[in-house]
Amino acid sequence: MRRLFPLLALLAVAACAPSAPVATPPGPSASSVEAAPLAYELSPEEEAFLDTLQHRTFRWFWETTPENGLVHDRYPSRDFSSVAAIGFGLPAYGIGAERGYVTRAEAAERTLTTLRTLYEAPQGPEQVGTAGHRGYFYHFLEYDDATRFRNVELSTIDTALLMGGVLFSREYFDGDTEAERAIRAYSDSLYQRVEWPWVRNEGATVLSMGWHPESEYIPAEWKGYNEGMILYLLGLGSPTHPLDPDTWTAWTDTYEWEEFYGYEHVNFTPLFGHQYSHLFVDFRSIQDQWMRDKSAELGEPYDYFENSRRGTLSQRAYAIDNPGGWADYSAEIWGLTASDGPSDQAVEVDGETRQFHTYWARGASADHINDDGTLAPTATGGSIPFAPDITIAALMAMAERYPDLWTEDYGFRDAVNPTFVFEDVPIKRNSEVTPYGWVDHDYLGIDQGPILIMAENFRSGLVWETLKESPYLVHGLRRAGFQGGWLSGAEVEMPAPIDFPETAEASQPNEDRLLVVVLGSSTAEGTGPSHRDSTWVNRFREYLEGVDVRFDVLNLARGGYSTFHLAPAGTAAPDHIRGAPDPQRNIDAALARDPDAIVINLPSNDAASGVDTETQLANFAAMVARAEAAGVPVWITTTQPRGLDPEWIAVQEEVRDALLATYGDRAIDFWSGFADADGAQAQRWDSGDDVHYNDPAHRIFFERVRDAGVAATVLAAN
Template sequence: MNILPRFAVVLSLAFACTASAMAAQASKQTSESHERARIPPMVDDLERRTFDWFWDSANPQNGLVPDHYPTKSFASIAAVGFGLTAYGVGAERGYITREQAVERTLATLRFFHDAPQNDSEDDATGYHGFFYHFLDMDTGKRFSRWVELSTVDTTLLLGGVLFAQSYYDRDTPQEREIRQLADEIYRRVDWTWVQARKPLITMGWTPGGKFIPHDWQGYNEGMLVYILAMGSPTHAVGEDAWKAWTSTYDRTWGEFRGQTFLNFAPLFGHQYSHVWVDFRGIRDAWNREKGLDYFENSRRATYSQRAYAIANPGGWTGYGENVWGLTASNGPGGLVVKSGDTERTFQGYTARGAGLDYISDDGTIVPTAAGGSIAFAPEIVVPALEEMKRKYGKHIYTKYGFVDAFNPSFHTKTDLRTGKLVPELGWVDTVHLGIDQGPILLMAENWRSGFVWNVMKKNPYIRKGLQRAGFTGGWLDGARAEP
């Protein structure tokens, strides 16, 4: 304080307060020092680089984040959701100031709050509170007529919106506006409208084709769709929706590569919902019956993928205990390569994975498959990230962290849709995808501090959705669900 105390007692109190503040600061520094000692430098570096991808790639005028970067791209609303959450991480880590995070977040929320919502083909950003999967980076309108109004991508966007609502809790005009905008964006989403085949929720809608003839069921990244749909204070779906969602679980419950778990071949399905929800110790009826929570299920899925890579049934180059990971990603391209009597098919963008439900493996390794699982199984993920960087980092580790994917088995000279051929390695992608960068950054932060999870535990809509779905135990016990 910049005042001179008039009395000795005031001076004594000032010294006591200063000593207390210094002790608190020393304690904080000691805690941070211990964390730095525990967190491998490579992970610390990866988190910062991945954050920079979101900060540098977004349009600061409207907050839209590209699907891929640094090449020209349309915006991905799911990537925006990851980005909104990333800005809070950046503020906490000191990558940017809180004021910078507030400014970018406000630009984003103002855009989505005010963007046109109607049923036109070309002059809308969304409809009934939902948003189109891909948007024009500048205008924010539906990017093309092949783009659907996506329930799951809107949900991932809302993960970031609700994070902002709970994180920016200070009594300033800017942070009050963030909370108000976030609340209004979430409240207007009409979840009951997308129950085309009630009680399930459809995957999407288009003005021309209307509702997509597929619903969210089984087990995949759609878990958060139902949690947010059940937590809505304005258009909530019934509790029978969660029962319908879990009713087909047993189709993929079983043993794969030494682990018994609820299978979903690509690892993103085991990661996305967990970015915002800490499932440790909370269980729904299905969890209680099987004797595990969804966090443990994702841990087993991670170990299963590593075991698959070690076994390497396809005989792909480079696979091993520290080089593994299958999930949705770019690839060398849709073509068949023949070598003698051997014929191998390589895919472009596809949902690669290995599980009881299916196996899609063309030798393409996706770093986010491991990186996004760091909170589940750091003991096997950290060595994998370090080994991939050590072995291939010259070509796959850039100023923005790991590129989307690489394939040491592909060496065919051809016109590539994306990526490039590296003689000593194989095919290497030249872009980073927002939906792959997000889990790397945010799950790394959840592992090291629990930051995103702890913020979201304060959100009444998340709590209400979980409780209506039947989750109990752990941090949910005694929680109030009312907004």
């Protein structure tokens, strides 16, 4: 892993003179689209409400964030930090300074601490112990050292949203104090070291959604209209690792223009896709070639701001129509986006079975509808500038109707579901069922941010106006072909490229490496323990490295996976088990790494998905047969106790017994001592969600894997 040069060098870079002005591209100097004024006049009641909303939401960022600046993904649940939430928190500090919630010096100190934490966190290709690679950051980070949380992906979009906040900080803190100079230096270095073109699948023009050190690039790519706009614009603006302008054309070529509830627009289902890029960029009156062509086709001006306005209005129209018959939907109660939800249970509602979800990308568009009756204040709050009259009214109506949703501490909790009034159905942790439906107790950073930032953009334009001074963003917009409006008169100086040390490449495995591959689901991935060092896999990794330095552990586990996901290619999975087999994380992927041993850990997802005993055992047998044909020994952990229906607990016990009987010394008992009298998880081992296991349980899991003879078997063969 590699750390880049320290603050003194950064400050020297910040003092360098800009290299050249960012020129306006050839073409019309003025747009045919005039900037649409945000002309809605607030009533005194609305003004007071927004004052309160912004102050409370700001306090969430200011009061709950740890001292190192790593903003929570969610709170009061505290599992990890979200880099996108950090990106939203950085403008929040500037808003707080402008509104007098904190002093400018206090905001600068918090910002500097955050940027320093991010820049000094290690980067590199290793599986564990780094915050990112090639300037990109992992989606979620550990609180204590800002390194990768579990097996999450290196996320292109979350890095871009982080960089949006970083570039706001660069322009907002333009003073001559030591702290503000350092902020600009760290901002330049964080942004310029991102190697934007690197995360691409072979032969692709558009970017991948991310990368795993275990399995390379994610097949899913940034296509279609969504929040990926900010990713491409910032990548195009880089002076060190720029994207090619053809990337933007490839992106816009995948747009889908359709009508939904009377509004023609480029569709995206959850509202956050219409909002996130707009947190940072004022798209009023500026157009790329796609929007210029669309304006000519329509015979009237059209831009991305208008597109998001129509997306917002179409969702409200959908709620008024309410084809699903969900409780409370109306002209004032509406708003679907990615958010928490009550449960993953199917429940009978008025004689009809309804499937509910916990966290889910809810939304409604011509493409598809994801709706289970859950409403999120951020859906309307993030659209305040697009339609202030209906969004502010919706927020005020929700605050009045659902008092447990609207709190004196930190504003809106994440979500409410008025249809979900069932007290006998399991619900997500940190939530409750009230007389007016299910209410979340968590606040999510990526949902708090749009409320605060877009309220401020509507009221003062602070974030928009600040980032109009960003040479990187202006350069990116112009290279994407944007013209007109405020962009025509933007005069900015492009900073000189920073000469970074060469990026560390992933080292080639030594010929004498002893590789153990772990396949599995969330337990092996690391869900449950308080820190990555407490997971059974990482304890086992440390143990093996102590036995022989040649040992290496490759963890391909992924939460939610079943035997079908790990089965050999060609295995037919039921329709409800999607993405199986997974060619990047199944037995074939493990064997492609030329391992010396494989450990498979699948606790309960098969039974939870309705897969019977015989089918599970057949899938295990197929995996073992494939490995044995390659001469690779396999160890299989048994099922683990979980609070399922009695029928499926019986299946869990049958699979446990069959694995122990079939595989003998190569079966590892993950059941004994962990079950209560009913065969469910005993409370003492619960990590807090009635499914996953805590630190003491993972220590025992590790000890049982350690004592199964994996190391001795591998060493004897080598």
